[in-house]
Amino acid sequence: MNALRKGVQLLGLPVLLIALWWVATVNSDNFFWPPLSEIAGTFRETWFTGRFTADVLPSVGRLLAGYGLALVLGVGLGVAIGSLPVLRAVLEPVLEFFRAIPPPVLVPVLMLFAGIGTTMKILVIVSGCVWPILLNTVEGVRAVDEVLRDTARCYRLGRRARLLRLVLPGASPQICAGARQGLSVGIILMVISEMFAAGNGLGFTVVQFQRTFAVPQMWTGIILLGLIGVLLSLIFRVAEARLLSWRNE
Amino acid sequence: MTLLDVRHLRKVYQGRGRDVEAVRDLTLAVGAGELVCVVGPSGAGKTTLLRCVAGLLEGTSGEVRLDGRPVVGPPPGMAVVFQEYGRSLFPWLTVRQNVELPLKEKGLGKEDRRRLVDEALAAVGLAGDADAHPWQLSGGMQQRVAIARAVAYEPSVMLMDEPFAAVDAQTRADLEDLVRSLWKRLGMTVLFVTHDIDESVYLAERVIVLSNSPTEVLEEVAVDLPATRDQLTTRSLPRFAELRAHVYKLIQQAKNGQRPVA
Numbered sequence: 001m002n003a004l005r006k007g008v009q010l011l012g013l014p015v016l017l018i019a020l021w022w023v024a025t026v027n028s029d030n031f032f033w034p035p036l037s038e039i040a041g042t043f044r045e046t047w048f049t050g051r052f053t054a055d056v057l058p059s060v061g062r063l064l065a066g067y068g069l070a071l072v073l074g075v076g077l078g079v080a081i082g083s084l085p086v087l088r089a090v091l092e093p094v095l096e097f098f099r100a101i102p103p104p105v106l107v108p109v110l111m112l113f114a115g116i117g118t119t120m121k122i123l124v125i126v127s128g129c130v131w132p133i134l135l136n137t138v139e140g141v142r143a144v145d146e147v148l149r150d151t152a153r154c155y156r157l158g159r160r161a162r163l164l165r166l167v168l169p170g171a172s173p174q175i176c177a178g179a180r181q182g183l184s185v186g187i188i189l190m191v192i193s194e195m196f197a198a199g200n201g202l203g204f205t206v207v208q209f210q211r212t213f214a215v216p217q218m219w220t221g222i223i224l225l226g227l228i229g230v231l232l233s234l235i236f237r238v239a240e241a242r243l244l245s246w247r248n249e
Numbered sequence: 250m251t252l253l254d255v256r257h258l259r260k261v262y263q264g265r266g267r268d269v270e271a272v273r274d275l276t277l278a279v280g281a282g283e284l285v286c287v288v289g290p291s292g293a294g295k296t297t298l299l300r301c302v303a304g305l306l307e308g309t310s311g312e313v314r315l316d317g318r319p320v321v322g323p324p325p326g327m328a329v330v331f332q333e334y335g336r337s338l339f340p341w342l343t344v345r346q347n348v349e350l351p352l353k354e355k356g357l358g359k360e361d362r363r364r365l366v367d368e369a370l371a372a373v374g375l376a377g378d379a380d381a382h383p384w385q386l387s388g389g390m391q392q393r394v395a396i397a398r399a400v401a402y403e404p405s406v407m408l409m410d411e412p413f414a415a416v417d418a419q420t421r422a423d424l425e426d427l428v429r430s431l432w433k434r435l436g437m438t439v440l441f442v443t444h445d446i447d448e449s450v451y452l453a454e455r456v457i458v459l460s461n462s463p464t465e466v467l468e469e470v471a472v473d474l475p476a477t478r479d480q481l482t483t484r485s486l487p488r489f490a491e492l493r494a495h496v497y498k499l500i501q502q503a504k505n506g507q508r509p510v511a
């Protein structure tokens with residue numbers, strides 16, 4: 001019973017929206033709004049006859065690489081900056097400046113330095129994801145309880161234990177919040193980086209469909225992007241729940 | 250032999266436009282292996298004194314020496330039970346892990362750690378809660394975890410800041426006896442802050458009464474009770490009553506703003 005209610009809560013609205021879409025477009029002869037049945041019909045053929053490995057996997061691979069790099073960089077630098085007030089004072093204005101730059105603007109610049117290959121696309125993703133992760137980590141590290149810090153000092157915890165048992169767990173709720181923001185930024189940049197210059201990828205393919213007026217196919221691409229976003233955020237939530245399982249909520 | 254030497258300690262907290270002189274001029278000495286209680290009105294600067302001794306806070310002037318050396322950071326072999334006991338436990342670690350962590354850092358082997366943690370938890374009556382997280386425990390239980398952590402550490406100097414404030418009377422009596430027996434067994438030096446006058450007299454060899462803020466030592470009271478103490482017999486001794494009355498009077502004076510005669 002409980003599971004049923006949960007299922008309805010979770011899936012109710014999506015099912016309703018899909019039904020609405022279906023009904024609204026069922027007799028549509030508008031070229032840009034094909035019936036949902038037609039879109040659904042072309043889905044398998046569009047994505048699972050070669051494009052999955054040729055376009056979807058490279059896109060997701062670049063996203064994960066960029067996101068992973070941003071996590072390592074953001075958390076690493078964030079811990080350093082959050083722990084050293086001097087470093088923070090020096091870096092804060094610069095960080096604010098870089099954070100204020102919308103990452104898509106960096107695409108042409110990065111293309112100059114890194115070409116139009118995989119490196120450029122990963123760098124674009126990193127350059128966008130890293131800020132929320134970095135800034136949240138800095139805040140999280142700074143917010144670690146004072147008494148807990150004193151406790152760690154009194155019992156003379158070494159560097160390693162301070163990092164692993166005090167600073168990282170203490171900052172982990174904030175780090176997770178930053179990482180969640182970073183993930184959605186990353187998905188956006190994955191697509192954008194492929195729209196400028198690319199030979200494969202989801203963003204590239206969707207633009208290709210649009211330019212060749214393959215409208216139902218274009219719609220399937222958009223739906224697939226949404227599904228990937230949902231899946232990644234589900235995975236993220238599972239990981240977060242495990243990481244923060246010590247919290248009593 | 251003097252182990253802990255506090256000389257003319259002064260501490261002024263610098264706030265935004267508001268400076269608080271918490272401690273004005275504290276001079277006190279604690280011998281090696283002595284058990285000393287510090288009592289004083291709320292806000293008298295007891296926690297401030299303890300934090301300076303622990304090397305967590307730098308005095309504005311004056312000095313704190315431990316074993317002849319100036320204290321500039323937390324010295325080895327010192328355990329502290331903080332007044333904010335709840336915040337001093339790592340919420341992401343279980344009770345056992347909380348008690349064990351300092352022992353790991355000390356480099357003790359697995360077997361030793363296990364034994365010490367089990368003994369300490371049993372001593373504070375938490376043997377069955379080793380796998381709980383701190384937030385699953387009551388305030389009094391959390392306080393006992395913090396005490397167990399200090400006890401398991403087997404420190405040579407133990408600083409305790411109102412460590413029994415949140416536990417019930419019976420547990421409190423048990424913990425008082427635990428502190429005394431550990432103190433005897435390990436030969437450690439204990440500086441114990443409390444606002445409970447009976448407790449200070451029951452526990453200590455010497456009670457240091459502080460004036461209210463800005464703090465100075467109002468008087469030191471030597472507790473000449475038999476070394477073997479027992480909740481029932483010691484507390485019903487006429488001398489116990491005299492001492493507690495004396496300390497009580499001093500605290501009254503401190504609250505009324507009386508200062509030591511120069």
Ligand SMILES: Nc1ncnc2c1ncn2[C@@H]1O[C@H](COP(=O)(O)OP(=O)(O)OP(=O)(O)O)[C@@H](O)[C@H]1O
Nearest residue numbers: 262264269271290291292293294295296297298462
């Ligand atoms: N971090 C701080 N910043 C500014 N003032 C402080 C700070 N900590 C303590 N004080 C002030 O110093 C004085 C002494 O505080 P302290 O905590 O040492 O008292 P205490 O004797 O431990 O009191 P209690 O018995 O209530 O715990 C108080 O007037 C307090 O307001």
Ligand SMILES: [Mg+2]
Nearest residue numbers: 295296332410
């Ligand atoms: Mg205090």
